[in-house]
Structure formats: C-alpha cells, structure tokens
Amino acid sequence: QSVLTQPPSASGTPGQRVTISCSGSSSNIGSNTVNWYQQLPGTAPKLLIYSNNQRPSGVPDRFSGSKSGTSASLAISGLQSEDEADYYCAAWDDSLNGHVVFGGGTKLTVL
Amino acid sequence: QVQLQESGPGLVKPSETLSLTCTVSGGSISSYYWSWIRQPPGKGLEWIGYIYYSGSTNYNPSLKSRVTISVDTSKNQFSLKLSSVTAADTAVYYCARRGKYCSGGSCYSGSWFDPWGQGTLVTVSS
Numbered sequence: 001q002s003v004l005t006q007p008p009s010a011s012g013t014p015g016q017r018v019t020i021s022c023s024g025s026s027s028n029i030g031s032n033t034v035n036w037y038q039q040l041p042g043t044a045p046k047l048l049i050y051s052n053n054q055r056p057s058g059v060p061d062r063f064s065g066s067k068s069g070t071s072a073s074l075a076i077s078g079l080q081s082e083d084e085a086d087y088y089c090a091a092w093d094d095s096l097n098g099h100v101v102f103g104g105g106t107k108l109t110v111l
Numbered sequence: 112q113v114q115l116q117e118s119g120p121g122l123v124k125p126s127e128t129l130s131l132t133c134t135v136s137g138g139s140i141s142s143y144y145w146s147w148i149r150q151p152p153g154k155g156l157e158w159i160g161y162i163y164y165s166g167s168t169n170y171n172p173s174l175k176s177r178v179t180i181s182v183d184t185s186k187n188q189f190s191l192k193l194s195s196v197t198a199a200d201t202a203v204y205y206c207a208r209r210g211k212y213c214s215g216g217s218c219y220s221g222s223w224f225d226p227w228g229q230g231t232l233v234t235v236s237s
Binding site for chain 1: 146155156157158169170171172205210212221222223224225226227228229230
C-alpha cells in the first residue's frame with residue numbers, strides 16, 4: 001500500500017492528451033512539492049517533472065505537471081508510442097522525521 | 112555529466128547482510144545528498160534512505176532498524192548495508208543523487224532524484 005495513490009493504469013491513442021493523478025495528504029503533497037518519474041520497460045526511472053511543474057533539460061514540453069491541495073497531476077499531450085511506460089509520483093513526507101514517499105505507479109498504454 | 116554505477120553481490124542468503132556500493136563518476140560527491148531506492152520485481156519504488164557527503168543520514172522509518180548508509184569521499188562512493196534480509200528484500204536496488212536548485216544566490220537540496228544508476232538486482236535466497 002503506497003502512501004501516494006495513483007491509478008494502476010491509463011491509456012490513450014497517439015495524439016491524445018492523458019492525465020495521471022496522484023493523491024496524498026497534508027503531510028506530503030499538501031505541504032511539499034511533487035516530482036514525477038518515467039520508467040521505460042527494463043530501464044531505471046528517469047526524472048520527468050520536479051517541483052510540481054518544472055521540466056529538466058531534455059524533457060519535451062508535451063509533459064506538464066500541476067498540484068492543487070493534496071493532489072497532483074501529470075499531463076501528457078500529443079501522446080506518442082514511446083510514452084508507453086510506468087509513471088511514478090513522489091514527494092517528501094513530513095511525518096516520522098521526514099522521508100520520501102512514492103506512488104504505486106501508473107502503467108500508461110498507448111493504444 | 113554525472114553517472115552512477117551500483118555494484119555488489121547479486122545473491123544474498125536469508126538472515127545475512129546485503130552490501131552494495133555506488134560509484135559516482137563525472138563529478139564530485141561533495142555538496143550533494145545521495146540516495147538508495149529499491150524496486151521489488153513487478154512492483155513500485157521504495158525509498159531506502161539518503162546520506163549527505165558530510166555523513167549525515169536519513170532512513171525510511173520502515174527499514175531504519177536494518178539500514179546503514181555510509182560515504183567514502185576519497186573514493187567518490189557511497190554504500191548501503193541492509194541486515195537480516197529476507198525474500199521480501201529481493202529487488203532491483205538503485206542509487207541516485209538528490210537534486211539541487213539555486214535561488215537568490217543560495218542553493219538548496221530538492222526532493223527529487225536525478226540522475227539514477229542503472230540498478231542492480233539482488234536476490235535473497237538460500
């Protein structure tokens with residue numbers, strides 16, 4: 001049972017816009033920034049979005065992040081076949097002396 | 112750019128101690144926090160803990176009693192020890208660097224991880 005809640009799966013067709021949600025609580029998303037990671041099959045996770053809505057250099061602007069209250073979302077516009085991957089949200093949690101918590105991950109399928 | 116590489120035994124017996132090392136190349140280990148994260152086969156990510164280059168640490172409360180993370184700045188390496196392992200500790204173990212951002216002339220550590228090592232599978236089995 002992950003501290004942050006994500007839907008286990010999402011899907012879309014090429015060119016579509018899809019969103020992935022991430023729900024937390026006041027001790028994590030409610031008081032800290034959210035980060036998103038993309039994990040392509042058989043590879044290590046890669047930072048996709050940091051500090052709620054910042055894209056690292058090299059990440060296409062098709063990827064965007066937002067946060068409101070104790071929830072966050074990752075949006076992917078102009079969906080491409082290479083976007084098929086697992087996506088994880090993460091945040092700092094202020095409880096128990098502070099620690100990092102992850103969502104359970106969302107498997108995105110491009111139909 | 113900075114690259115991370117995990118190394119260590121791929122097989123550990125139950126009740127023994129898992130030991131892994133992460134070697135940092137292309138940059139200094141100084142002035143950053145360094146983390147271990149694991150992923151059981153077919154499951155999600157779990158943060159294990161982090162260490163600052165000066166040696167201060169913070170561990171996942173659920174693993175704290177069994178985890179030790181240390182750093183060797185002379186070798187640009189940091190290490191993970193997880194004691195009393197069971198089959199539930201079978202996972203791909205990743206090392207990663209915590210991000211940093213600068214504002215108003217000062218720099219601060221962020222909560223994100225970038226870059227990551229490629230990961231190493233550790234199986235706990237007799």
